[in-house]
Amino acid sequence: MSARGAVYDRGYRPYDGPRGGRAASVLALYKASVRRAVGLRRSWRQKFLPLGLLAVVSVPAAVNVGIGYATRNSPLEGFSFFTYREYVGVSSALLLFVAVCAPDVVCPERRQRVLPVIFARPLTGTDYVAAKLGAIFSLVFAFSLLPQVLLYVGQTLVSKDGSLHYVSQHADVLWKVPVAVAALALYYAALSLAVSSLTARRLVAGASVFGLVIISSVVAHILNEAGALGGRGPLFNLLSLPLVVRDLVFLGHVYPQSPLAGVAGAGALAVVGYVVVVAVSVAVLLWRYRWAER
Amino acid sequence: MPRGLVGLVGANGAGKTTLFRLLLGLARPTEGAVEVCGRAVAADPVGSRARLGYMPEHDCLPLDQSAADVVATLGELSGLPPRAARQRASEILDLVGLDEARFRPVGGFSTGMRQRVKLAQALVADPELALLDEPTAGLDPTGREEMLALVARLASFGISVLLATHLLDDVARVCDHVVMLDAGRLVVAGPTETLLRQTGKLTVEVNAGVGRLARALADRSLTVVADGPFRDDEGGSVDVVVGTDPGPVLDTIRDVLADLGLPLHRLSSRAGSLDEAFTLGGTLDGSGGAGPGGWGP
Numbered sequence: 001m002s003a004r005g006a007v008y009d010r011g012y013r014p015y016d017g018p019r020g021g022r023a024a025s026v027l028a029l030y031k032a033s034v035r036r037a038v039g040l041r042r043s044w045r046q047k048f049l050p051l052g053l054l055a056v057v058s059v060p061a062a063v064n065v066g067i068g069y070a071t072r073n074s075p076l077e078g079f080s081f082f083t084y085r086e087y088v089g090v091s092s093a094l095l096l097f098v099a100v101c102a103p104d105v106v107c108p109e110r111r112q113r114v115l116p117v118i119f120a121r122p123l124t125g126t127d128y129v130a131a132k133l134g135a136i137f138s139l140v141f142a143f144s145l146l147p148q149v150l151l152y153v154g155q156t157l158v159s160k161d162g163s164l165h166y167v168s169q170h171a172d173v174l175w176k177v178p179v180a181v182a183a184l185a186l187y188y189a190a191l192s193l194a195v196s197s198l199t200a201r202r203l204v205a206g207a208s209v210f211g212l213v214i215i216s217s218v219v220a221h222i223l224n225e226a227g228a229l230g231g232r233g234p235l236f237n238l239l240s241l242p243l244v245v246r247d248l249v250f251l252g253h254v255y256p257q258s259p260l261a262g263v264a265g266a267g268a269l270a271v272v273g274y275v276v277v278v279a280v281s282v283a284v285l286l287w288r289y290r291w292a293e294r
Numbered sequence: 295m296p297r298g299l300v301g302l303v304g305a306n307g308a309g310k311t312t313l314f315r316l317l318l319g320l321a322r323p324t325e326g327a328v329e330v331c332g333r334a335v336a337a338d339p340v341g342s343r344a345r346l347g348y349m350p351e352h353d354c355l356p357l358d359q360s361a362a363d364v365v366a367t368l369g370e371l372s373g374l375p376p377r378a379a380r381q382r383a384s385e386i387l388d389l390v391g392l393d394e395a396r397f398r399p400v401g402g403f404s405t406g407m408r409q410r411v412k413l414a415q416a417l418v419a420d421p422e423l424a425l426l427d428e429p430t431a432g433l434d435p436t437g438r439e440e441m442l443a444l445v446a447r448l449a450s451f452g453i454s455v456l457l458a459t460h461l462l463d464d465v466a467r468v469c470d471h472v473v474m475l476d477a478g479r480l481v482v483a484g485p486t487e488t489l490l491r492q493t494g495k496l497t498v499e500v501n502a503g504v505g506r507l508a509r510a511l512a513d514r515s516l517t518v519v520a521d522g523p524f525r526d527d528e529g530g531s532v533d534v535v536v537g538t539d540p541g542p543v544l545d546t547i548r549d550v551l552a553d554l555g556l557p558l559h560r561l562s563s564r565a566g567s568l569d570e571a572f573t574l575g576g577t578l579d580g581s582g583g584a585g586p587g588g589w590g591p
Contacts, residue, residue: 012451015420028370120348
Protein backbone atom coordinates (compact mmCIF):
# COMPACT_ATOMS: atom_id res chain seq x y z
CA MET A 1 0.00 0.00 0.00
CA SER A 2 1.63 3.23 -1.07
CA ALA A 3 1.41 6.42 0.94
CA ARG A 4 -0.24 9.26 -0.91
CA GLY A 5 0.45 12.87 -0.24
CA ALA A 6 -2.16 15.56 -0.48
CA VAL A 7 -2.04 19.29 -0.96
CA TYR A 8 -4.57 21.31 0.95
CA ASP A 9 -5.24 24.85 -0.13
CA ARG A 10 -6.59 26.38 3.02
CA GLY A 11 -7.31 29.52 1.07
CA TYR A 12 -8.48 32.55 2.94
CA ARG A 13 -10.70 32.56 5.96
CA PRO A 14 -12.54 35.80 6.65
CA TYR A 15 -12.42 36.99 10.25
CA ASP A 16 -15.79 37.26 11.92
CA GLY A 17 -14.69 37.34 15.55
CA PRO A 18 -14.80 40.26 17.96
CA ARG A 19 -13.06 43.54 17.19
CA GLY A 20 -11.98 46.08 19.74
CA GLY A 21 -12.20 49.82 19.27
CA ARG A 22 -9.75 52.58 19.98
CA ALA A 23 -9.19 51.42 23.55
CA ALA A 24 -8.11 47.99 22.33
CA SER A 25 -5.73 49.57 19.82
CA VAL A 26 -4.20 51.82 22.48
CA LEU A 27 -3.78 48.86 24.82
CA ALA A 28 -2.13 46.86 22.04
CA LEU A 29 0.29 49.70 21.30
CA TYR A 30 0.99 50.08 25.01
CA LYS A 31 1.82 46.37 25.37
CA ALA A 32 3.94 46.35 22.23
CA SER A 33 5.88 49.36 23.53
CA VAL A 34 6.49 47.78 26.94
CA ARG A 35 7.66 44.56 25.28
CA ARG A 36 9.97 46.49 23.03
CA ALA A 37 11.46 48.62 25.80
CA VAL A 38 12.41 45.65 27.97
CA GLY A 39 13.57 43.60 25.00
CA LEU A 40 10.91 40.88 25.07
CA ARG A 41 10.80 38.88 21.81
CA ARG A 42 14.09 40.51 20.91
CA SER A 43 17.72 39.43 21.17
CA TRP A 44 19.49 39.25 24.54
CA ARG A 45 21.41 42.41 23.66
CA GLN A 46 18.18 44.37 23.73
CA LYS A 47 17.30 42.92 27.14
CA PHE A 48 20.70 43.47 28.72
CA LEU A 49 20.67 47.20 29.43
CA PRO A 50 17.18 47.69 30.91
CA LEU A 51 17.25 44.51 32.97
CA GLY A 52 20.89 45.12 33.93
CA LEU A 53 20.04 48.58 35.21
CA LEU A 54 17.13 47.16 37.19
CA ALA A 55 19.54 44.73 38.80
CA VAL A 56 22.00 47.53 39.57
CA VAL A 57 19.42 49.72 41.31
CA SER A 58 18.24 46.71 43.31
CA VAL A 59 21.73 46.04 44.69
CA PRO A 60 21.59 48.71 47.45
CA ALA A 61 18.29 47.28 48.72
CA ALA A 62 19.71 43.76 48.74
CA VAL A 63 22.87 44.91 50.53
CA ASN A 64 20.85 46.87 53.06
CA VAL A 65 18.63 43.89 53.79
CA GLY A 66 21.68 41.61 53.93
CA ILE A 67 23.45 43.79 56.49
CA GLY A 68 20.23 44.12 58.43
CA TYR A 69 19.96 40.34 58.53
CA ALA A 70 23.60 39.81 59.46
CA THR A 71 23.46 42.34 62.29
CA ARG A 72 19.96 41.61 63.54
CA ASN A 73 21.28 40.48 66.97
CA SER A 74 23.97 43.12 67.33
CA PRO A 75 23.92 46.82 68.25
CA LEU A 76 23.86 47.62 64.55
CA GLU A 77 20.25 46.34 64.33
CA GLY A 78 18.14 48.70 62.31
CA PHE A 79 21.15 49.94 60.42
CA SER A 80 20.20 51.51 57.14
CA PHE A 81 22.36 52.96 54.38
CA PHE A 82 19.53 55.19 53.32
CA THR A 83 15.93 56.07 53.94
CA TYR A 84 13.03 55.18 51.68
CA ARG A 85 12.92 58.83 50.65
CA GLU A 86 16.53 58.77 49.57
CA TYR A 87 16.03 55.53 47.70
CA VAL A 88 13.21 56.98 45.59
CA GLY A 89 14.75 58.51 42.54
CA VAL A 90 18.21 57.03 42.27
CA SER A 91 18.46 59.70 39.65
CA SER A 92 21.46 58.71 37.58
CA ALA A 93 20.16 55.15 37.15
CA LEU A 94 16.65 56.40 36.41
CA LEU A 95 18.01 58.88 33.92
CA LEU A 96 20.08 56.21 32.20
CA PHE A 97 17.06 53.89 32.12
CA VAL A 98 14.78 56.41 30.42
CA ALA A 99 17.57 57.54 28.11
CA VAL A 100 17.75 53.94 26.89
CA CYS A 101 14.07 52.94 26.88
CA ALA A 102 12.23 56.06 25.71
CA PRO A 103 14.17 56.49 22.43
CA ASP A 104 13.74 52.79 21.73
CA VAL A 105 9.93 52.97 21.73
CA VAL A 106 9.55 56.02 19.49
CA CYS A 107 12.65 56.61 17.34
CA PRO A 108 12.72 53.38 15.28
CA GLU A 109 9.06 53.85 14.32
CA ARG A 110 9.89 57.23 12.87
CA ARG A 111 13.19 56.16 11.32
CA GLN A 112 11.79 52.98 9.76
CA ARG A 113 8.61 54.83 8.71
CA VAL A 114 6.31 52.52 10.63
CA LEU A 115 4.09 55.44 11.70
CA PRO A 116 1.98 55.46 8.49
CA VAL A 117 0.88 51.84 9.04
CA ILE A 118 0.25 52.50 12.72
CA PHE A 119 -1.90 55.53 11.97
CA ALA A 120 -3.75 53.59 9.26
CA ARG A 121 -5.23 51.73 12.24
CA PRO A 122 -8.14 52.97 14.35
CA LEU A 123 -6.16 55.23 16.63
CA THR A 124 -5.22 58.90 16.73
CA GLY A 125 -2.07 60.85 17.49
CA THR A 126 -3.34 61.45 21.02
CA ASP A 127 -3.89 57.71 21.44
CA TYR A 128 -0.35 57.08 20.26
CA VAL A 129 1.07 59.56 22.77
CA ALA A 130 -1.07 58.06 25.56
CA ALA A 131 0.15 54.53 24.78
CA LYS A 132 3.82 55.52 24.62
CA LEU A 133 3.59 57.70 27.71
CA GLY A 134 1.78 54.93 29.55
CA ALA A 135 4.39 52.38 28.55
CA ILE A 136 7.39 54.40 29.71
CA PHE A 137 5.53 55.55 32.83
CA SER A 138 4.77 51.93 33.73
CA LEU A 139 8.34 50.85 33.17
CA VAL A 140 9.89 53.69 35.16
CA PHE A 141 7.32 53.13 37.89
CA ALA A 142 8.16 49.44 38.05
CA PHE A 143 11.88 50.16 37.74
CA SER A 144 11.70 52.50 40.75
CA LEU A 145 9.21 50.56 42.81
CA LEU A 146 10.64 47.06 42.62
CA PRO A 147 13.82 47.89 44.61
CA GLN A 148 11.64 49.64 47.18
CA VAL A 149 9.47 46.57 47.49
CA LEU A 150 12.58 44.45 47.88
CA LEU A 151 13.86 46.80 50.60
CA TYR A 152 10.55 46.93 52.42
CA VAL A 153 9.88 43.22 52.36
CA GLY A 154 13.48 42.47 53.31
CA GLN A 155 13.50 44.92 56.21
CA THR A 156 10.17 43.58 57.38
CA LEU A 157 11.46 40.04 57.43
CA VAL A 158 14.77 40.78 59.20
CA SER A 159 13.36 43.23 61.73
CA LYS A 160 14.35 42.24 65.27
CA ASP A 161 11.08 43.56 66.69
CA GLY A 162 9.03 41.46 64.34
CA SER A 163 7.45 42.03 61.01
CA LEU A 164 4.20 43.45 62.30
CA HIS A 165 6.02 46.01 64.39
CA TYR A 166 8.11 47.08 61.41
CA VAL A 167 5.04 47.41 59.21
CA SER A 168 3.19 49.47 61.81
CA GLN A 169 6.20 51.73 62.24
CA HIS A 170 6.57 52.24 58.49
CA ALA A 171 2.95 52.22 57.33
CA ASP A 172 3.26 55.67 55.75
CA VAL A 173 5.83 54.27 53.34
CA LEU A 174 3.11 52.16 51.76
CA TRP A 175 1.51 55.22 50.17
CA LYS A 176 4.38 57.69 50.09
CA VAL A 177 6.66 55.48 48.03
CA PRO A 178 4.11 54.70 45.26
CA VAL A 179 3.01 58.35 45.06
CA ALA A 180 6.57 59.68 44.91
CA VAL A 181 7.59 56.98 42.44
CA ALA A 182 4.56 57.79 40.26
CA ALA A 183 5.49 61.49 40.28
CA LEU A 184 9.03 60.66 39.19
CA ALA A 185 7.82 58.19 36.58
CA LEU A 186 5.45 60.69 34.98
CA TYR A 187 8.15 63.36 34.94
CA TYR A 188 10.83 61.20 33.37
CA ALA A 189 8.46 59.50 30.95
CA ALA A 190 7.09 62.77 29.59
CA LEU A 191 10.47 64.51 29.40
CA SER A 192 12.35 61.61 27.81
CA LEU A 193 9.63 60.84 25.26
CA ALA A 194 9.28 64.50 24.28
CA VAL A 195 13.01 64.78 23.60
CA SER A 196 13.07 61.42 21.81
CA SER A 197 10.15 62.40 19.58
CA LEU A 198 12.24 65.19 18.08
CA THR A 199 14.65 62.85 16.33
CA ALA A 200 14.54 59.55 14.48
CA ARG A 201 17.89 58.38 15.84
CA ARG A 202 18.01 56.45 19.10
CA LEU A 203 21.56 57.39 19.99
CA VAL A 204 20.94 61.07 19.39
CA ALA A 205 17.74 60.89 21.43
CA GLY A 206 19.38 59.06 24.31
CA ALA A 207 22.31 61.46 24.39
CA SER A 208 19.92 64.40 24.19
CA VAL A 209 17.83 63.20 27.14
CA PHE A 210 20.95 62.63 29.19
CA GLY A 211 22.61 65.83 28.03
CA LEU A 212 19.57 68.06 28.60
CA VAL A 213 19.17 66.92 32.19
CA ILE A 214 22.87 66.97 33.05
CA ILE A 215 23.49 70.33 31.38
CA SER A 216 20.51 71.90 33.14
CA SER A 217 21.87 70.53 36.39
CA VAL A 218 25.34 72.00 35.84
CA VAL A 219 24.08 75.37 34.60
CA ALA A 220 21.57 75.70 37.43
CA HIS A 221 24.26 74.82 39.95
CA ILE A 222 26.72 77.39 38.53
CA LEU A 223 24.12 80.14 38.37
CA ASN A 224 22.94 79.31 41.86
CA GLU A 225 26.49 79.45 43.21
CA ALA A 226 26.95 82.80 41.48
CA GLY A 227 23.83 84.05 43.25
CA ALA A 228 21.95 84.67 39.99
CA LEU A 229 18.96 82.52 40.93
CA GLY A 230 18.45 83.68 44.50
CA GLY A 231 18.85 80.17 45.89
CA ARG A 232 16.22 78.78 43.52
CA GLY A 233 18.73 76.78 41.52
CA PRO A 234 17.14 73.36 42.17
CA LEU A 235 13.93 74.60 40.54
CA PHE A 236 15.78 75.08 37.24
CA ASN A 237 17.68 71.84 37.60
CA LEU A 238 15.83 69.10 35.67
CA LEU A 239 17.63 66.45 37.72
CA SER A 240 16.72 67.81 41.15
CA LEU A 241 13.27 69.25 40.41
CA PRO A 242 11.42 65.92 40.70
CA LEU A 243 13.39 65.13 43.85
CA VAL A 244 12.00 68.28 45.44
CA VAL A 245 8.51 66.99 44.62
CA ARG A 246 9.52 63.65 46.13
CA ASP A 247 10.58 65.45 49.32
CA LEU A 248 7.21 67.20 49.41
CA VAL A 249 5.48 63.81 49.27
CA PHE A 250 7.63 62.31 52.04
CA LEU A 251 8.16 65.29 54.31
CA GLY A 252 5.36 67.71 53.41
CA HIS A 253 8.00 70.41 52.87
CA VAL A 254 11.33 70.84 51.14
CA TYR A 255 14.25 68.98 52.64
CA PRO A 256 15.80 71.13 55.41
CA GLN A 257 19.35 70.68 54.08
CA SER A 258 18.30 71.62 50.57
CA PRO A 259 19.43 74.96 49.09
CA LEU A 260 15.71 75.69 48.68
CA ALA A 261 15.09 75.51 52.42
CA GLY A 262 15.39 79.25 52.84
CA VAL A 263 13.34 80.21 49.80
CA ALA A 264 9.78 81.39 50.44
CA GLY A 265 7.16 79.21 48.74
CA ALA A 266 9.79 76.82 47.47
CA GLY A 267 7.43 73.84 47.66
CA ALA A 268 4.72 75.52 45.60
CA LEU A 269 7.29 76.77 43.08
CA ALA A 270 8.64 73.24 42.74
CA VAL A 271 5.17 71.89 42.04
CA VAL A 272 4.62 74.61 39.44
CA GLY A 273 7.99 73.82 37.84
CA TYR A 274 7.14 70.11 37.80
CA VAL A 275 3.75 70.74 36.17
CA VAL A 276 5.29 73.07 33.59
CA VAL A 277 7.93 70.51 32.58
CA VAL A 278 5.35 67.72 32.27
CA ALA A 279 2.84 69.93 30.42
CA VAL A 280 5.41 71.26 27.95
CA SER A 281 6.68 67.73 27.32
CA VAL A 282 3.18 66.40 26.63
CA ALA A 283 2.47 69.40 24.38
CA VAL A 284 5.64 68.65 22.40
CA LEU A 285 4.55 65.02 22.03
CA LEU A 286 1.06 65.95 20.85
CA TRP A 287 2.55 68.44 18.42
CA ARG A 288 4.95 65.86 17.01
CA TYR A 289 2.15 63.38 16.33
CA ARG A 290 -0.48 65.95 15.34
CA TRP A 291 -0.33 64.95 11.65
CA ALA A 292 -2.41 61.91 12.39
CA GLU A 293 -5.21 64.17 13.63
CA ARG A 294 -5.62 66.05 10.37
CA MET B 295 -16.06 53.37 -6.88
CA PRO B 296 -17.48 49.88 -7.22
CA ARG B 297 -16.42 46.85 -5.19
CA GLY B 298 -13.76 44.58 -6.61
CA LEU B 299 -10.29 45.31 -7.92
CA VAL B 300 -9.88 48.95 -8.87
CA GLY B 301 -6.70 50.37 -10.34
CA LEU B 302 -5.69 53.90 -9.41
CA VAL B 303 -3.41 55.09 -12.16
CA GLY B 304 -1.34 58.19 -12.53
CA ALA B 305 2.18 59.47 -12.91
CA ASN B 306 4.29 60.31 -9.86
CA GLY B 307 2.68 63.28 -8.16
CA ALA B 308 -0.74 62.63 -9.71
CA GLY B 309 -2.33 62.41 -6.27
CA LYS B 310 -2.58 58.66 -5.65
CA THR B 311 -1.00 58.69 -2.19
CA THR B 312 -2.89 61.87 -1.32
CA LEU B 313 -6.12 60.10 -2.20
CA PHE B 314 -5.13 57.26 0.11
CA ARG B 315 -4.48 59.75 2.91
CA LEU B 316 -7.92 61.22 2.29
CA LEU B 317 -9.52 57.78 2.43
CA LEU B 318 -7.68 57.00 5.66
CA GLY B 319 -8.79 60.27 7.20
CA LEU B 320 -5.18 61.43 7.59
CA ALA B 321 -5.79 64.45 5.35
CA ARG B 322 -8.84 66.59 4.78
CA PRO B 323 -10.22 67.43 1.34
CA THR B 324 -10.16 71.10 0.39
CA GLU B 325 -13.66 70.62 -0.98
CA GLY B 326 -16.17 67.81 -1.24
CA ALA B 327 -16.53 64.84 1.08
CA VAL B 328 -15.02 61.38 1.27
CA GLU B 329 -17.03 58.26 2.03
CA VAL B 330 -15.43 54.86 2.50
CA CYS B 331 -17.36 51.62 2.84
CA GLY B 332 -20.51 53.59 3.58
CA ARG B 333 -18.92 55.77 6.26
CA ALA B 334 -18.28 59.49 6.04
CA VAL B 335 -14.57 59.82 6.75
CA ALA B 336 -14.76 63.39 8.08
CA ALA B 337 -17.40 62.40 10.64
CA ASP B 338 -15.57 59.32 11.90
CA PRO B 339 -12.01 59.00 10.60
CA VAL B 340 -11.03 56.44 13.23
CA GLY B 341 -14.08 54.25 12.63
CA SER B 342 -13.61 54.33 8.88
CA ARG B 343 -9.96 53.27 9.27
CA ALA B 344 -11.05 50.21 11.24
CA ARG B 345 -12.13 48.36 8.10
CA LEU B 346 -9.30 49.47 5.84
CA GLY B 347 -5.96 47.86 5.16
CA TYR B 348 -3.09 50.03 3.96
CA MET B 349 0.11 48.97 2.25
CA PRO B 350 2.39 51.99 1.74
CA GLU B 351 4.78 52.25 -1.16
CA HIS B 352 7.81 52.90 1.02
CA ASP B 353 9.47 50.65 3.60
CA CYS B 354 7.32 50.61 6.72
CA LEU B 355 8.39 47.58 8.74
CA PRO B 356 10.31 47.33 12.03
CA LEU B 357 13.44 45.59 10.87
CA ASP B 358 14.46 43.98 14.16
CA GLN B 359 11.19 42.09 14.68
CA SER B 360 10.05 38.84 13.13
CA ALA B 361 7.42 38.96 10.41
CA ALA B 362 5.01 37.08 12.69
CA ASP B 363 5.45 39.64 15.48
CA VAL B 364 5.09 42.59 13.13
CA VAL B 365 1.90 41.33 11.52
CA ALA B 366 0.38 40.13 14.80
CA THR B 367 1.11 43.43 16.54
CA LEU B 368 -0.39 45.43 13.70
CA GLY B 369 -3.38 43.07 13.74
CA GLU B 370 -3.87 43.87 17.42
CA LEU B 371 -3.61 47.57 16.62
CA SER B 372 -6.47 47.03 14.17
CA GLY B 373 -8.59 45.77 17.04
CA LEU B 374 -8.14 42.00 16.88
CA PRO B 375 -7.82 40.18 20.22
CA PRO B 376 -4.19 39.07 20.85
CA ARG B 377 -4.76 35.37 20.25
CA ALA B 378 -6.80 36.00 17.10
CA ALA B 379 -4.16 38.44 15.87
CA ARG B 380 -1.40 35.83 16.19
CA GLN B 381 -3.50 33.19 14.48
CA ARG B 382 -4.49 35.56 11.67
CA ALA B 383 -0.86 36.64 11.27
CA SER B 384 0.17 33.04 10.85
CA GLU B 385 -2.58 32.36 8.31
CA ILE B 386 -1.96 35.49 6.27
CA LEU B 387 1.81 35.03 6.19
CA ASP B 388 1.14 31.51 5.00
CA LEU B 389 -1.17 32.89 2.33
CA VAL B 390 1.44 35.35 1.04
CA GLY B 391 4.06 32.60 0.92
CA LEU B 392 6.07 33.38 4.06
CA ASP B 393 5.11 30.38 6.14
CA GLU B 394 8.63 29.21 6.95
CA ALA B 395 10.28 32.61 7.12
CA ARG B 396 7.80 34.23 9.44
CA PHE B 397 9.90 33.82 12.57
CA ARG B 398 12.95 35.50 11.04
CA PRO B 399 13.66 39.22 11.53
CA VAL B 400 12.29 41.37 8.72
CA GLY B 401 15.68 43.08 8.41
CA GLY B 402 17.07 39.95 6.74
CA PHE B 403 14.30 39.74 4.15
CA SER B 404 14.63 40.43 0.44
CA THR B 405 12.60 43.21 -1.18
CA GLY B 406 10.06 40.68 -2.41
CA MET B 407 9.62 39.17 1.04
CA ARG B 408 9.22 42.59 2.61
CA GLN B 409 6.53 43.46 0.07
CA ARG B 410 4.72 40.28 1.10
CA VAL B 411 4.94 41.23 4.78
CA LYS B 412 3.61 44.69 3.89
CA LEU B 413 0.70 43.06 2.09
CA ALA B 414 0.14 40.67 5.01
CA GLN B 415 -0.08 43.51 7.55
CA ALA B 416 -2.65 45.22 5.32
CA LEU B 417 -4.78 42.07 5.23
CA VAL B 418 -4.37 40.74 8.76
CA ALA B 419 -7.55 42.35 10.11
CA ASP B 420 -9.66 41.14 7.16
CA PRO B 421 -10.39 44.62 5.75
CA GLU B 422 -13.33 45.48 3.56
CA LEU B 423 -11.02 47.54 1.39
CA ALA B 424 -7.26 47.23 0.96
CA LEU B 425 -5.35 50.28 -0.23
CA LEU B 426 -2.22 49.02 -1.96
CA ASP B 427 0.30 51.66 -2.97
CA GLU B 428 2.66 50.41 -5.68
CA PRO B 429 2.78 46.79 -4.42
CA THR B 430 5.07 45.71 -7.25
CA ALA B 431 7.61 48.50 -6.73
CA GLY B 432 11.17 47.21 -6.67
CA LEU B 433 10.24 43.62 -7.50
CA ASP B 434 11.93 41.51 -10.13
CA PRO B 435 9.71 40.06 -12.90
CA THR B 436 9.03 36.85 -10.98
CA GLY B 437 8.24 38.70 -7.79
CA ARG B 438 5.99 41.05 -9.69
CA GLU B 439 4.07 38.16 -11.21
CA GLU B 440 3.61 36.55 -7.81
CA MET B 441 2.50 39.81 -6.19
CA LEU B 442 -0.03 40.48 -8.96
CA ALA B 443 -1.34 36.94 -8.63
CA LEU B 444 -1.82 37.51 -4.90
CA VAL B 445 -3.60 40.81 -5.47
CA ALA B 446 -5.81 39.25 -8.11
CA ARG B 447 -6.99 36.64 -5.58
CA LEU B 448 -8.10 39.21 -3.01
CA ALA B 449 -11.43 39.95 -4.66
CA SER B 450 -12.36 36.28 -4.37
CA PHE B 451 -11.76 36.61 -0.60
CA GLY B 452 -14.33 39.39 -0.40
CA ILE B 453 -11.69 42.11 -0.06
CA SER B 454 -12.01 45.06 -2.40
CA VAL B 455 -8.73 46.53 -3.56
CA LEU B 456 -7.67 49.99 -4.62
CA LEU B 457 -4.35 49.42 -6.36
CA ALA B 458 -2.30 52.55 -6.91
CA THR B 459 0.37 52.24 -9.54
CA HIS B 460 1.94 54.00 -12.46
CA LEU B 461 2.28 50.69 -14.29
CA LEU B 462 -0.74 50.51 -16.59
CA ASP B 463 0.09 46.98 -17.53
CA ASP B 464 -0.38 45.83 -13.93
CA VAL B 465 -3.81 47.41 -13.82
CA ALA B 466 -4.86 46.02 -17.20
CA ARG B 467 -3.98 42.52 -16.02
CA VAL B 468 -5.45 42.57 -12.54
CA CYS B 469 -8.13 45.24 -12.13
CA ASP B 470 -11.77 45.17 -13.12
CA HIS B 471 -12.02 48.95 -13.01
CA VAL B 472 -9.66 51.84 -13.53
CA VAL B 473 -9.46 55.37 -12.15
CA MET B 474 -6.93 57.62 -13.88
CA LEU B 475 -5.57 60.72 -12.21
CA ASP B 476 -3.39 63.49 -13.50
CA ALA B 477 -2.14 66.35 -11.31
CA GLY B 478 -4.89 65.71 -8.79
CA ARG B 479 -7.69 65.67 -11.39
CA LEU B 480 -9.74 62.75 -12.59
CA VAL B 481 -8.86 61.95 -16.20
CA VAL B 482 -11.18 59.04 -16.83
CA ALA B 483 -12.71 56.21 -14.86
CA GLY B 484 -14.57 53.08 -15.80
CA PRO B 485 -14.46 49.34 -16.25
CA THR B 486 -11.13 48.21 -17.64
CA GLU B 487 -12.85 46.22 -20.36
CA THR B 488 -14.82 49.25 -21.55
CA LEU B 489 -11.78 51.49 -21.64
CA LEU B 490 -9.77 48.92 -23.55
CA ARG B 491 -12.57 48.43 -26.02
CA GLN B 492 -13.01 52.15 -26.50
CA THR B 493 -9.36 52.68 -27.20
CA GLY B 494 -9.14 49.96 -29.84
CA LYS B 495 -8.07 51.46 -33.16
CA LEU B 496 -8.33 50.96 -36.85
CA THR B 497 -5.31 51.88 -38.90
CA VAL B 498 -6.26 53.20 -42.33
CA GLU B 499 -3.36 53.39 -44.74
CA VAL B 500 -3.66 55.11 -48.12
CA ASN B 501 -1.15 55.65 -50.92
CA ALA B 502 -1.97 59.36 -51.26
CA GLY B 503 -4.07 62.12 -49.71
CA VAL B 504 -3.62 61.07 -46.07
CA GLY B 505 -4.14 64.65 -44.90
CA ARG B 506 -7.47 64.96 -46.66
CA LEU B 507 -8.50 61.59 -45.25
CA ALA B 508 -7.67 62.62 -41.68
CA ARG B 509 -9.63 65.88 -41.98
CA ALA B 510 -12.61 64.18 -43.53
CA LEU B 511 -12.70 61.49 -40.85
CA ALA B 512 -12.48 64.12 -38.14
CA ASP B 513 -15.28 66.10 -39.83
CA ARG B 514 -17.44 62.98 -39.52
CA SER B 515 -16.91 63.08 -35.72
CA LEU B 516 -14.38 60.26 -35.57
CA THR B 517 -11.41 60.47 -33.19
CA VAL B 518 -8.28 60.52 -35.31
CA VAL B 519 -4.92 60.01 -33.63
CA ALA B 520 -1.96 61.54 -35.41
CA ASP B 521 1.70 61.64 -34.54
CA GLY B 522 2.25 64.81 -36.55
CA PRO B 523 0.88 66.97 -39.38
CA PHE B 524 -0.25 65.20 -42.55
CA ARG B 525 0.48 66.35 -46.09
CA ASP B 526 -2.46 66.27 -48.43
CA ASP B 527 -0.65 64.75 -51.37
CA GLU B 528 1.38 62.13 -49.54
CA GLY B 529 0.51 58.59 -48.63
CA GLY B 530 0.47 57.35 -45.07
CA SER B 531 -1.75 56.03 -42.35
CA VAL B 532 -4.14 57.41 -39.78
CA ASP B 533 -5.38 55.73 -36.60
CA VAL B 534 -9.07 55.97 -35.88
CA VAL B 535 -10.41 55.18 -32.42
CA VAL B 536 -13.07 52.53 -32.82
CA GLY B 537 -15.12 52.96 -29.64
CA THR B 538 -17.57 50.38 -28.39
CA ASP B 539 -19.22 49.68 -31.73
CA PRO B 540 -16.87 49.30 -34.74
CA GLY B 541 -19.65 48.89 -37.31
CA PRO B 542 -20.54 52.56 -37.89
CA VAL B 543 -16.86 53.52 -37.84
CA LEU B 544 -16.05 51.05 -40.60
CA ASP B 545 -19.00 52.35 -42.60
CA THR B 546 -17.82 55.93 -42.21
CA ILE B 547 -14.27 55.05 -43.29
CA ARG B 548 -15.62 53.26 -46.36
CA ASP B 549 -17.81 56.28 -47.26
CA VAL B 550 -15.00 58.78 -46.78
CA LEU B 551 -12.60 56.77 -48.90
CA ALA B 552 -15.21 56.48 -51.63
CA ASP B 553 -16.09 60.19 -51.49
CA LEU B 554 -12.46 61.26 -51.70
CA GLY B 555 -11.59 58.61 -54.25
CA LEU B 556 -8.55 57.54 -52.26
CA PRO B 557 -6.86 54.19 -52.88
CA LEU B 558 -6.95 52.05 -49.71
CA HIS B 559 -3.63 50.33 -49.14
CA ARG B 560 -4.29 48.62 -45.81
CA LEU B 561 -6.94 48.48 -43.10
CA SER B 562 -6.02 46.80 -39.82
CA SER B 563 -7.23 46.81 -36.24
CA ARG B 564 -5.25 47.18 -33.01
CA ALA B 565 -6.29 46.22 -29.50
CA GLY B 566 -6.85 49.04 -27.05
CA SER B 567 -4.58 49.94 -24.16
CA LEU B 568 -4.81 51.91 -20.96
CA ASP B 569 -1.97 54.10 -22.22
CA GLU B 570 -4.33 55.24 -24.97
CA ALA B 571 -7.13 55.68 -22.46
CA PHE B 572 -4.88 57.90 -20.36
CA THR B 573 -3.91 59.93 -23.44
CA LEU B 574 -7.45 60.27 -24.71
CA GLY B 575 -8.76 60.99 -21.21
CA GLY B 576 -12.00 62.97 -21.20
CA THR B 577 -12.95 62.01 -24.75
CA LEU B 578 -13.77 58.52 -23.50
CA ASP B 579 -17.00 57.47 -21.86
CA GLY B 580 -16.01 55.35 -18.90
CA SER B 581 -19.47 54.94 -17.48
CA GLY B 582 -20.44 51.83 -19.41
CA GLY B 583 -21.22 48.94 -17.17
CA ALA B 584 -20.17 50.59 -13.95
CA GLY B 585 -23.17 49.21 -12.13
CA PRO B 586 -25.06 50.85 -9.30
CA GLY B 587 -23.51 54.10 -8.23
CA GLY B 588 -21.76 54.44 -11.56
CA TRP B 589 -18.67 56.47 -12.14
CA GLY B 590 -18.10 60.15 -12.15
CA PRO B 591 -15.66 62.83 -11.16
